Amino acid sequence: MAMGRFHSRSYESWPFRRRLDGAPDPELNSKKIQEPSPPRMDDAEANILASLGRVRLCDLAAADGLPSDGYKMCVSALTQSLAQYSAAVVELSPADGALLRSGLDSARLFFHQRGYGSGEAGGGGGGGGGSGDAREWCKTSGYYADPQMWLEMYDFRPGITPVEPNGVAELPPSGLPDMFSVLGKVSREVLDAISFSLNLRSSTFTELLDNIPLRSQEVSSSVLSACCHSRPSMEGAQQHSVASQDDEQLLMFSDQENQIDKTLLTLVKSDRSGLYIKDLQGRWILVDGDLGPLDIVVYPGLALYRETAGYVNPAVHKTEVGNLQDSMFGRCSLVFKLMPRSVARLSGEEMRAAGHGVDAQFQVPILVNDFMQTEHSANQLFPKNNEPSPHVEQEASYNFVMKRKKEGRKTKALPPSKRLRLEAQRVLKERVQDIADKKGIKLRFCSLRDCESHIKSLDRPCENIRTEIGWPPGVPFVHPHDLPNKAKLRFLEAYEPGWTASQQDLEVGSVV
Template identity: 65%
Template sequence: MAGNGLPSLGRVKLADLVPSEGLPTDSYKISVSTLSQSLAQYSAAVIQFSTSDGALLRSGLDSARLYFHQRASYPGSDMIHTNETREWCKTSGYYADPQLWQESYDYRPGLTPIDPNTMELPPAGLPDAFSLLGKAARDILDAISFYLNLRSSPFSEILDNVPLRSREISSSVLSVCCHARPSFQGAQHPSLINQDDGQSVMFSDNDQQIEKSLITLMKSDKVGLHVRDFQGRWVLVDGDLGPQEAVVFPGLALYQATAGYVNPALLKTDITNMQANMYGRCSLAFKLMPKSMTSLSCSEMRAAGHGVEAQFQLPVPVDDFMQRSHPTDQLLNRHSLQSFNFPTAQDGSVKPLMRRKKNSSKCKPLPPSKRLRLEAQRVLKERVQDIADKRGIKLRFCTLKDCETHVHSLDSPCANIRMEIGWPPGVPFVHPHDLPNKAKVEFLKAYEPGWTATNDTELSLTEPGQINQHSADFN
C-alpha cells in the first residue's frame, strides 16, 4: 500500500462497502483498499451516499439551520457546557460551548424525547438521519475489519443492539452542530493561525479535537473541516464535497481496539468569513460509540496474527477510557503511516529513556531478557517496517505455534512475506515480543549489522534452557 499512495482524499461509494455472503466482489475489495489507504494517509475519507440518502442529509442540514437561527442569542447558564463537563454517554438536547464558539443538539435514542407537542421543536428528521448514518458507520467499521483480516463484525460485542432493547439508551449519538453563529453571544473571538503556505486560516480558540468514537461521519453545509495527515500537514477534507457525500474519520476508541493500527483523526474547524453568514456553519456528526459497560480489548487483533504492544495488552473499561485525558503529542509526531502499523511516535519517547538509563550509574539496568525484547521491537519498527513500507507489504504476523511449522514449509501463509523482507531462515514470522530469546538473537543478527559484537552480554545471559529448547527449530 505504501507504493500506491493516494494523491488526494479517497472517495468510496457506501453501496460498495456493504458486505455480502460468499467471496468478496472486486468492487468491495477496491473500495476497502481505497478507504484504508485514505485513512492511513489522511486519517479521513469521503463516503458517497445514494441520491435519496443524500437528500435526507441535506434536509437535515436545512432543519439544523432553522433550529439554531430561531434560538436566543445568549443561552441560559444551565445550557453552557464544555466537553469536560458533559457526561459522554448521557448527552441529550441543546448544549452550548462558548470557548469553541459552538452550539449542538445531541440526539440519543432512548434518552432524547421526540415529542411534537413540546414548546421547543428539535431539528426535524433526527431518527431517520441517525438510522442512516448508524448503518453506514457499521458498514465502514466492518470494511476496516476486513482489511485488517479480522473476523466478520468483530466489534459487535461492544456496540449497541440493533434495534435497542427495552429501556436501553444508545451509546452512539447524532450531534447537530452550529459553528460560529453570528448571533450567538458570549462566545470568544476566534484566533488567526497561519498555514505553511502563508495563507491565514481562522480557527476557534482551543479548537483542536480528537473524537473518542470508533467511527465518526460528518456532513456539513460549508467547507472548513481540517484533518492532520500522517506528514503533519493540515488538509481540508470537505472542500469539494458533493451533495451526496460526507466525511468519515476514525476516533480514539478504534485506535485502542486495533492496538494502534488505525490512527485517530486530529481535527480543526476553519471559521473564516462566518460573520458574513447569518446561519454560521451547520453540520450533522454521527459518532459510533462503544457501550459504556464493556471493555476495549485487542483480542481480535491477536487472533488475526497482529502484534500487540504492551500498552494495548490489557483490556480497558470503556467508561475509564472515555473519562480520562489522552495527550495528542505522540499522535502528532508520526513519521510514516502508509499502512496500519505500530505507532512510531512511541519509539521517540522510549529510546532516549533507554539511553539515559544505560548512561546513568544511579539507575538500575534492565534485565538482559527485557533489553533483548526491547531491542528486537525497535529493530522491527525501524528496519523491518521500513522495508515493508517501501515495498508495499502489509505485515500480518503468525502465531508462534503455527509458524514453527511454516518455517519448514515452502507453501505457507507467510512464505512470500518472509522472502520479500529477508526474514531470517528458521525464525517464526511473529512479532519479536512473542519470539523466544534464541529467535530474537537470530532476528537481530539479520537486521542489525554488528549486533552480536556489541551484545555479547545478552548472549551469555540468555537462559540456557530456552536456547536448548528451541535450537532444533531455529538453527
C-alpha cells in the same frame, strides 16, 4: 515506530478516483454550491487538499461467499486512506444524500431561529470527546452551547426526550431519527470493512455496539449532533469577524486544536469546508474541501484505536471557526458518533485471536465507562514527528564500526555474532521502518517459533506485511536480531546488497 498503520498498496491502484486528478467533474460543477476558496494559513502545510480515498457505500456492503474483487479494492482504498490521512470519504446513495442535505437545511434554520443567551451554555458535550462532564457522556441530549469554541449543537440520542428548562419538550431539527438510522448503517458498514482488512471475524465489533433496534428502556450510546460554528449572533463572533476582515489570510480555529474523539467512528457532513485532520506526516489536511453532494467524511476515534490494539490511528482534528463573517448562518454540520456501549469492554482479544501482535498497553481490558472518563492526550499518543535532515540521515546510516573508526577510538573488535545483531537492528530501524512508514504499515513481528511455522502455512497472518515491505523469502518475520546468524546474513544482504563484502573491507582496513 509508527503507530496504528494499516497495510497498504500503491495509491495508483485505488478505485473511485474521480476528482483526484484535477480534471473538472461536470456532476460536481453542476451541483456543488460555489464557495470562496479556502484561505491560506501562515503555515503552508495547513491548506493541503488531501486526495482522500473515496469509496461508495454500495460497494462496501459485505455479502456471503468469497469477496469480490470490487469489494477488496474498495476496502483497500478505504484502509489506505485511513492509514495515510486518518480519514476517508464515503459516497452515499442519492436518496440518503438528499436526506442529509435536507437535514443540514433544517439544522441551519433551527439555529438561526433560536436566540442565543449565555445562560444556555453548558450541559452536554456531544458524546465522545465533547466538553461536557465525562461521567455523563452517554446521557447528552438537547441544545448545548460552548461560547469559547463558538459552537452550538443539538444532540439527538434515541431513548432520551430532551426538555426545556420550563419542562416543555424541546422541538428538535427535523429528520434526526431518519438521519441517525442512515449514518448508523454507514458506520457499521465501514467497521465491517475495517474488520475485513484486519483479517478479523465478521461482526467482530457487534458486542461493543447497541442493539438493532434498541430494546425497551434502552438509551443509545451513539449520538447524532447538529452543529453550528460561528453563528453571528453568538457572543464573541463580532470580535473574530473583525480580526478576519483585518487579515484575510488569517484562519481561526476553536480553542481545542488537538481534539481526538473517544468514538469508534465519527461521520461528518457539513455545508462549508473547515475540518482539518493531521495526516501521517503530521501536517494539517483540509479533508472536506472537495466533497460532492453525496459525500461524507469518516474518521476513526480512540475507542477503535484501543480495540484494534493500536492498528488503527485515531484522527487528531480541529475545526476552522474564522472567515465566516459573510455567512449569516455560520458553518452547519451533522456529526454522527458511533460509540461503544458503556457496559462493554475494550480488550483487543479479537486481534490476538486473528494472530496480530498486541502490545502490553492494550492487553489489559478496560470498561468503556472507565475509558470514557480517562484523559487521553494527543501528544502522548503522537509525539511530534520532526523530520531529520539529509545530513542527519547520512550520519545515521554509518554502522557501529565506521563511527568508532571515524572518531579515532580504538576499540576491541566485536565478535561476528554481536556485529550481526547490531547491523540487523540498524537495518530494521533505518530501512525496514522507512519502507513501512512510507506505505502506512505498522510493523508487528511474530515470535521466532511461530513464524517458522508461518513460512510453511498458506494462510499466515504476517503475509501482507511480508509482501508489502519486500521481506526476504524464507526468512521468519521476526525482529532481525532474533534471527539465526544465517538468516541475519540473508536479511542484511536483501536490504543492503554487498554488505558482506563491505564488512570484509572494514576488517581489512581496521587491521591496517
